[in-house]
Amino acid sequence: xxxxxxxxxxxxxxxxxxxxxxxxxxxxxxxxxxxxxxxxxxxxxxxxxxxxxxxxxxxxxxxxxxxxxxxxxxxxxxxxxxxxxxxxxxxxxxxxxxxxxxxxxxxxxxx
Amino acid sequence: xxxxxxxxxxxxxxxxxxxxxxxxxxxxxxxxxxxxxxxxxxxxxxxxxxxxxxxxxxxxxxxxxxxxxxxxxxxxxxxxxxxxxxxxxxxxxxxxxxxxxxxxxxxxxxxxx
Numbered sequence: 466x467x468x469x470x471x472x473x474x475x476x477x478x479x480x481x482x483x484x485x486x487x488x489x490x491x492x493x494x495x496x497x498x499x500x501x502x503x504x505x506x507x508x509x510x511x512x513x514x515x516x517x518x519x520x521x522x523x524x525x526x527x528x529x530x531x532x533x534x535x536x537x538x539x540x541x542x543x544x545x546x547x548x549x550x551x552x553x554x555x556x557x558x559x560x561x562x563x564x565x566x567x568x569x570x571x572x573x574x575x576x
Numbered sequence: 577x578x579x580x581x582x583x584x585x586x587x588x589x590x591x592x593x594x595x596x597x598x599x600x601x602x603x604x605x606x607x608x609x610x611x612x613x614x615x616x617x618x619x620x621x622x623x624x625x626x627x628x629x630x631x632x633x634x635x636x637x638x639x640x641x642x643x644x645x646x647x648x649x650x651x652x653x654x655x656x657x658x659x660x661x662x663x664x665x666x667x668x669x670x671x672x673x674x675x676x677x678x679x680x681x682x683x684x685x686x687x688x689x
Contacts, residue, residue, distance in 0.1 A: 496675055498675070498676065498677075500677075506681070506682075507666060507679040507680060507681045507682045508620075508666070508668075508677075508679045509679070510676055510677065510678075513676070557619075557620070559677070561670075561675035563627075564610070564622055564625055565610065565622075565668070565670070565675070565677055567619060567620045568619075569619045570619050
């Protein structure tokens with residue numbers, strides 16, 4: 466099983482600023498996903514982080530708003546750019562295996 | 577795109593009552609099915625999963641789920657709930673050849689002591 470850590474665990478940010486969230490996995494994985502869980506809602510897939518190529522974004526999410534890096538097979542970052550209060554969510558990193566493993570999440574509050 | 581429907585938004589039960597949460601999905605191909613639980617203030621935890629074989633799967637904490645292919649359903653059950661089962665429950669589906677999970681809207685379960 467994969468062990469996933471995320472930094473920061475939580476943050477409070479001002480609107481218009483950007484926050485970069487880090488995801489570290491304890492083993493090499495081909496695919497990494499980024500999900501968002503808005504307050505009181507379910508999880509929505511933002512994008513697939515591909516090592517060595519650009520991330521693949523789901524409908525409704527764009528690279529300018531959520532740039533993603535994947536420098537190697539154990540690490541990825543998600544940046545939430547030009548934040549607004551609507552970006553207040555929990556952001557989760559996930560890696561697939563026999564099951565789907567999730568990181569502990571980053572709770573972001575935008576004021 | 578596939579969709580996942582959870583029938584109940586909020587379920588309130590007394591301890592020792594039986595629980596059943598409905599989940600239906602729209603994808604017609606081969607799928608992998610999951611139920612996750614999220615306790616207040618905690619992150620997602622896998623309750624159980626179905627990939628193939630016996631359609632009745634048993635998970636942790638006394639939960640089980642039944643896959644009915646003809647009904648595109650994967651309902652979660654527990655014969656006797658406890659106060660500690662108070663949580664948010666999410667059904668999730670992915671195609672067997674694709675690792676992208678689609679989640680249902682979630683069901684809040686409140687168990688009264």
